[in-house]
Amino acid sequence: MATRCRALKGHVMAKGYWVANVDVTDMNGYKAYVAENAVPFRKYNAKFLTRGGKSEAVEGKLRSRVVVIEFPSYDAALNCYRSPEYQKAKALRMGKGVAEIVVLEGYDGAQPTDDCVMPRGPKGEKRPAELPHEKQPWLASAWRR
Numbered sequence: 001m002a003t004r005c006r007a008l009k010g011h012v013m014a015k016g017y018w019v020a021n022v023d024v025t026d027m028n029g030y031k032a033y034v035a036e037n038a039v040p041f042r043k044y045n046a047k048f049l050t051r052g053g054k055s056e057a058v059e060g061k062l063r064s065r066v067v068v069i070e071f072p073s074y075d076a077a078l079n080c081y082r083s084p085e086y087q088k089a090k091a092l093r094m095g096k097g098v099a100e101i102v103v104l105e106g107y108d109g110a111q112p113t114d115d116c117v118m119p120r121g122p123k124g125e126k127r128p129a130e131l132p133h134e135k136q137p138w139l140a141s142a143w144r145r
Helices: 027-043 074-082 084-093 137-142
Strands: 016-024 047-051 065-071 097-105
Touching: 016 074, 027 074, 027 084, 065 074, 074 084, 074 097
Parallel strands: none
Antiparallel strands: 016 065, 016 097, 047 065
8 A cells, every 4th residue: 555645755845836916907018027927937947826717815805816836946936036037027017016926935744634644642643654753843742652
């Protein structure tokens, strides 16, 4: 039986992401930005995960467009944003909308759906199988032997 426990596998570099919340105020002007941002996105192997599709604010405020872009790594995501190619595209976006963009590192650790649990928790709860507690101290305190 194959294990799906990420923590037991070799280290995989976490991906990087841009999360952009955008209100476009000049759609015709914004199109030049969209055309120009393809250059750095191609260079840094970006992949759109969401691009202004249907959304609903279940907590807090929401802008009209939410865009999530995946990169091979956090460094690639930051390097793309800071690149001369993206800065050129960004200049075309100025005055055409309002945006908040966050660059963040993905998470590739243990998940609640992983199949690597054993019944050894402090009160009989299922416990993640031999996770590297020194790298995930919150697990060590939650699952003492």
